Amino acid sequence: MSRRTRTGVWLALVATVLALLPGLPAAAGTPGDYPEFPYPATGYTEPQRGQFHFSPRAGWMNDINAPLWHNGQYHLFFQHNPHGLTWDTMHWGHATSPDLVHWTQKPIALEPGVHPGDLWSGGGVVDTADTAGLKTGADAPIVVFTGTNGVSLAYSNDGGRTFQNYDGGRQVLALPANSRDPKVFWHAPTGRWVMVVWTDNGGNAALIYTSPNLRDWTWRSRYAADWLLECPDLFALPLDGTGPTRWVLTDASGEYVVGGFDGATFTADSPTPQRMDQGANSYFGTFYAGLTFQNMPDGRVVQMAWQPGNTGKGWTGNATVPVQLGLRSYPEGVRLTRFPVAELATLRTSSQSWADRTVTADPATDPLVGLTADTYELVAEFDTAASTASRFGFDLHRRADGSYDRRVAYDRAAQTLYGAPLAPAGGRVKMRILVDRGQLEIFGNDGKLSYTDNVAFDSSPGSQGLRLFAEGGGVRVVSLQLHRIGSTWGQGESTLEGNLAGPWTTAGGTWTDVTGGKRGEAIGDGFYLSGSTAGDVAYEADVRLETAAAAGITVRASADGSAHYTANVDAAGLVKLWRPGRDIAVYPTPVSRGRTYHLKLVASGSSLKVYLDHGATPVIDATDTAYATGRLGVNVFAGAAVAQNAQRDAAGFRTNLGQRWNPVAGEWTVPTGGLRGRRMDNGFRLSERTAGDLTLTGDVRVLAGRAAGLTFRASTDGAAHYTVNVDTDGLVKLWRPGRDIATWPTTIVPGRTYRLRVAATGPRIQVFFAGGATPVIDVADGTYATGRVGVNVFDSVAEFQDVTIG
Template sequence: MQRKHLTDHHRTAYHFQAPSNWMNDPNGLVQWKGNYHLFYQYHPHGPLFGKIHWGHAMSADLLHWTHLPIALSPTEGGPDEDGCWSGCIVNNQGVATIVYSGNAHGRQLPCVATSQDDDLRTWHKYAGNPVVADWPAELDIVEFRDHCVWQEGEMWYQVIGSGFKGVGGAALLYRSPDLLRWEYLQPLCVGNKDESGTMWECPDFFPLGDKHLLTVSSIPDGLVYYFIGSYQNFTFTPESQGLLDGGRHFYAPQSMRDDQGRRLMFGWLREGRDDTDLLQAGWAGAMSLPRILSLQPGGTLGIEPASEIEQLRLRRHTVEPQTITGQQTVVEQLFSNALEINLDIDSQTASSCGLILRDSAYPEESIAISLQEMGLNIEANNGHTAQEAEQYSLVIGRHTLRIFLDGSVLEVFIDGRACLTERFYHSAPQQLNLSLFASGGEATLHQMDVWEMDTIWQ
């Protein structure tokens, strides 16, 4: 199956993917003894969601990954017999400790596992799992799963994803002296079901600058919301909020603070095709590029790809600054669908402007990335139907876009403060051409660079 994947042009060259089969949420992001570790939700027996394990990969440079043996597997008759669901890793006095959701009989409860290995290959589950025996009895909640754990002084704290019936999503706060005995404190934060969904999965909570940031993956919205605010007296008070990604293919992100002091985040990139296509392909899911989060002046969120990605740049194509009217091809004969495109463009008098990618062998297929009065829009046309991504609202004018095309993945970073992700499934690339366009007036290209990108796999 892995040999078959080598010729699958929908697979990625520089986004992380499992060797085969199904993968979803990033888990247990940690830098341990100099290496980055990426664990992830994994079904090793097929390309559809099933009995979930923890896959594992390691990297010295955040680019090139080594696949390692499965880290966690369900234990028959145990509290995770139906799946080892999402969680995180913390350093408990030199011992790597996983806190994850054990799934059994339709309910998820917190479980713990530890490792003494330098490369975190071998894990031992705590005999007393689950470490929280049940949901808080006094709360009328819809679900209870996924964990973010941190230490303050001598105490450990964690938030668990949940939601109050008829109210909205919630992040529930617990504390413990030893990661094994947990006391429920109170809700850290409660949302409005009409604004951010009825259930919050995969909560992630951490300091950012002089504020705190909470990210949640929302049901039924399928979107990732972030909240920036203040944290005191076990309560988080949001002061601003937004979408972490404007598309519906980015979900369940998790972050970590690395040795450089960066807040580093990965997210799961969901597929956009049906089960029949997944069964034929033999795989599903990818990780986003590593994203760096920061607090910008004025308390706004900054989102940029990790600078390590630039090491993958190969052949460069530069387009000179110019006035854009109509549509004109600016780069031809790209024989790769692994590209980075940096675009600095001003709409000026145009009502719409942007970039079109088209393969000369399949002229009916295209990807259009456009600045319009309604905001940034991505439209992927496979020759039969046009699929529009969720638009990202912005004021039309001058904007800088960093566009990453990789197999069936498209990530667009907007002005270093937002991102829009799309999945698409076009024919095998033969000769990509890039065109700029402006309609309803003139636009100005200030800068455009295109790089063909190297693969992260041997």
């Protein structure tokens, strides 16, 4: 969008925001810290923070990007600067929701320094048929498009947790300046993908391309229109719900035309655009850059848009509520309708209703007199034909002195609602008004009118009054409903990964989201407990002591944490299994703060076994009969610690090396994909298994960055070793400190799993790739004869699985 320096108005806005909101400097990340979650804790209770409108935890937000549905979750991506309150160094922010209304912000999806090019606005799809050939696991890939003056592709095979660059970030479509904002969708009648991208080269226009595979694009047509500025969207809707399919082409300002589309060319019924929302439709207004969801499971066309101008102490910008779009015939022509999705009704915490009333200037006739509300919706229908009032409507956030924060009025003579045209339908006018702490959305006559606004509502107790008013006569109220709406925040986990069911609840201590997982801090014991319960279970997680004396994993816990079994690592130098009132067993071992430990507790009846760092033999094997079942969670004691990857009955990291694994530089955890390492420079995780002659096999996957591989004949500190890795520069490499022994060129695709096998006999080292029977490297090097076995990352985030020796 035109937040670029060529737009003088945008520069003025940025200058204004900078003056009002001193932000932090923007920054780009590295593969070693991807995905980033750079946000301070928030309870989402700040003044003007929407309680049912999505806003970023912190930082700047603008355009909606790539909204889609994937595997039971709605995904919302958005233009984002997480490091300041103004537009700068664009990232793709990310949030997920199970129902379109409860959103949980996730770590950064696309990040400068990790993903190349300008990460500006774009769209995304779910490639269910794997037409691009990018699928590496059981799930369909999420494929997103971004860039300026050309389009780059990134894709995720883990549900949007991480994104890999296709072909190193090379543009799959080169375009002249100025071109940007690709929107992609599947066109079933022609069996092709369609891309609509904006350009002002030769005048404002939407360029249309098609592709069979999301990678190779062919130009088809150009739709030119002076009004068409940025962020195009093109989607189909049935006319009047069941009629013939018509296509709608929109731009960032919410202007649109209706017409036909044959999979290659869009033809408008009329060149004159209409506006879908009557708010200030610009990038310094109240409504901009709306985009429709892809891959919807129920066929609805649902849109979210950016609300510029909404600001708080720690964030700038928010999203509108999701609305369902429709296409209806009216006397003046075919028009697009916008109406809140049905899921919004699930947020109602209390409701009151009235019917068949006449309201006049007499306060006694107002059904809302004496009522208060903070965040809410008003749903009303008025019989204008039976009314005499010249104006009627609602005063929102009214005070005892009669003042209010905003008036929403219908003018009978002008036939306007909130100043926008809205003629009665059958002698009736309908209003649906959504009131949040900094946002106001008004819908008239079932979505024929949409008006998005920003209002700094005063939510103090003395400013939450309501009034239904009538001027110059009476208004006949057919029906009126007041629905109070609760906060949608805090329903999901931002950074704590795993497979445990929620909701998670606190039983002591303070628990916040940080880049590495869930951080707990307590004076004594603090527990963070899932909604999952179990008796017999294999449960594991990663824990890292910061200032805490101890931290660990908890099973068979009561809801308040007063009963439980906990296995923890203790800074005093031990692993301990305990329950309230009894230390069941301890295992002495060095424990360091700042180092991540992997704990696994297997409970079967009275048997309780604790495993440490992937060792095959339990470090604690005890019995206790105090508790038979209860919740699963994590624990911190006397300080702060971080927990991550809480999983029950999971595959974890599969290896037959049989002894503990220890980190030597880097951060090492165990998500669902196996063992994950991250490090700028070299990082190792080495088992205590040593070998000289060996056959070492493992699956290696680079998620972001440079290289990862298998390590053997290593010293305890990793200063001496052989490592064979896959390098995204395009090679398999065998190396030791100070020397690249041999390389074999081949394409290495980030996100794809590669099987490596090393056969070492004396000085002879053979490397086998991707299950091949013939070595791709076969050399001699006698520098190291024996040592530890493990894995390595270099300038990357990578995962390892099925590391075996034989």
